[in-house]
Amino acid sequence: MKRFLLCVLSVLTAGVMLASCAKDEGIQPSSPDAPTQAEPTPVPTPTLPPYEANALTGEARDADYPAGQRITAVMVNNITRARPQRGLSAAQMLFEIKVEGGITRFMAVYNDYHDIQEIGPVRSGRDQFFQLILPWQGLYIHEGQSIVMEQYARDYDYGTLNNNDGAYGYRDYNRANWLGETYNSGLPIEHTMYTSGENIQKYIDDENVDMNRDYNSTFFNFVDYRQENPVRDLSNSLDSAYTLENYGPVVTDGEYVEITHSSSYKTRMLYDAAANSYKMQQYYSNDGSWRDTVDEGNGVTLTFPNVVVLFTDIHVYPGHEAKDLQYVDYGNGGIGYYSYGGKTERIYWQKGTPLEALRLYYLTEDGKCSDIPLEINLGKSYVAVVDVDEAINYETGLLADHDLAASDAATAEAEAPNADV
Numbered sequence: 293m294k295r296f297l298l299c300v301l302s303v304l305t306a307g308v309m310l311a312s313c314a315k316d317e318g319i320q321p322s323s324p325d326a327p328t329q330a331e332p333t334p335v336p337t338p339t340l341p342p343y344e345a346n347a348l349t350g351e352a353r354d355a356d357y358p359a360g361q362r363i364t365a366v367m368v369n370n371i372t373r374a375r376p377q378r379g380l381s382a383a384q385m386l387f388e389i390k391v392e393g394g395i396t397r398f399m400a401v402y403n404d405y406h407d408i409q410e411i412g413p414v415r416s417g418r419d420q421f422f423q424l425i426l427p428w429q430g431l432y433i434h435e436g437q438s439i440v441m442e443q444y445a446r447d448y449d450y451g452t453l454n455n456n457d458g459a460y461g462y463r464d465y466n467r468a469n470w471l472g473e474t475y476n477s478g479l480p481i482e483h484t485m486y487t488s489g490e491n492i493q494k495y496i497d498d499e500n501v502d503m504n505r506d507y508n509s510t511f512f513n514f515v516d517y518r519q520e521n522p523v524r525d526l527s528n529s530l531d532s533a534y535t536l537e538n539y540g541p542v543v544t545d546g547e548y549v550e551i552t553h554s555s556s557y558k559t560r561m562l563y564d565a566a567a568n569s570y571k572m573q574q575y576y577s578n579d580g581s582w583r584d585t586v587d588e589g590n591g592v593t594l595t596f597p598n599v600v601v602l603f604t605d606i607h608v609y610p611g612h613e614a615k616d617l618q619y620v621d622y623g624n625g626g627i628g629y630y631s632y633g634g635k636t637e638r639i640y641w642q643k644g645t646p647l648e649a650l651r652l653y654y655l656t657e658d659g660k661c662s663d664i665p666l667e668i669n670l671g672k673s674y675v676a677v678v679d680v681d682e683a684i685n686y687e688t689g690l691l692a693d694h695d696l697a698a699s700d701a702a703t704a705e706a707e708a709p710n711a712d713v
Contacts, residue, residue: 348402359506364405367416367433369414369482370395373479376588387399387676389420392616408489414486431492433458448646453502458485463484467486537659546634548690549687550688551682563631572593604624604680606621627683
């Protein structure tokens with residue numbers, strides 16, 4: 293039986309004890325002629341400007357921020373044969389979750405669909421992704437959908453916000469994967485659909501999609517950008533002094549983070565101290581190599597300041613064994629990890645019903661879920677939702693403790709033109 297931890301939240305009412313200072317009887321009152329001491333001038337509390345944060349990164353909104361506009365999420369193929377992808381580097385958040393057959397899929401989330409020059413290959417929708425953006429009422433773009441996803445869209449009356457044709461997606465029959473395959477040389481057609489901000493705009497205009505939405509909160513509980521130094525050092529976090537009996541220190545080294553979704557699909561994050569960000573790599577089971585996750589559209593390697601890994605029960609939907617449709621349990625919450633600045637912090641997470649937003653929490657001293665929301669640092673986030681069965685394969689530590697030289701050599705060999713992908 294799969295094991296996972298339930299996060300039981302309790303609201304603690306903290307009483308404030310007021311101490312009074314007793315009058316010292318040995319002190320005589322001043323004479324009427326004694327000079328009076330001036331009251332100290334109170335230091336005015338600085339008035340902060342209104343909190344107007346980017347909903348997906350927590351950063352201060354710039355002049356180009358699309359205030360009052362819905363976020364946009366696009367499903368992107370991540371089967372090995374479909375790589376490399378385009379358009380992922382422009383996303384503010386990237387979600388990776390297992391779907392059928394042990395493969396994973398991406399959901400790229402954007403503040404502004406106009407920023408999408410081109411994205412793809414676009415792939416079919418799944419409810420485990422949809423449930424994460426449902427509370428935010430974002431535009432959800434995919435090509436096709438599972439029967440469970442279709443039911444969710446009906447149950448929650450998502451209408452034209454659930455786009456099933458890749459938002460006027462188009463086929464790039466000449467695109468080549470790492471092996472050099474194109475559609476004409478055997479690449480399956482499901483690895484060839486792309487869309488763009490321009491095409492998405494046309495869909496919105498043609499279907500009169502309501503893209504108006506005011507967000508009064510952010511996706512995570514981000515550090516307040518209005519602070520003088522808006523950075524939370526995990527080494528000095530609320531629970532950094534805790535040591536759990538079965539797990540050791542709550543905050544540990546996290547320059548190297550390896551996430552196993554299945555035997556063939558793994559993601560690795562390598563911390564770059566100069567950039568204060570994690571470089572994303574993916575595992576290639578055919579030769580055991582790792583490759584940088586590069587956006588084919590602009591040649592940019594994907595990097596993220598924030599890495600969030602959430603463990604929960606994932607299993608096949610009863611009655612859908614033939615198609616191996618995966619059920620992801622969001623109702624009970626569980627353990628997770630947050631990595632930033634080369635450190636990794638053990639956390640708890642909660643979601644609940646599909647309409648409830650994802651929430652992250654600090655631990656208590658005894659390793660339980662506290663009632664204090666976790667503060668996430670500003671910037672982009674990679675979020676992985678992983679089967680609790682794979683928790684034993686989750687690895688973190690110092691880069692120096694891992695033999696990356698050998699894997700980098702394998703990566704270089706794998707990226708040769710005749711590599712077998």
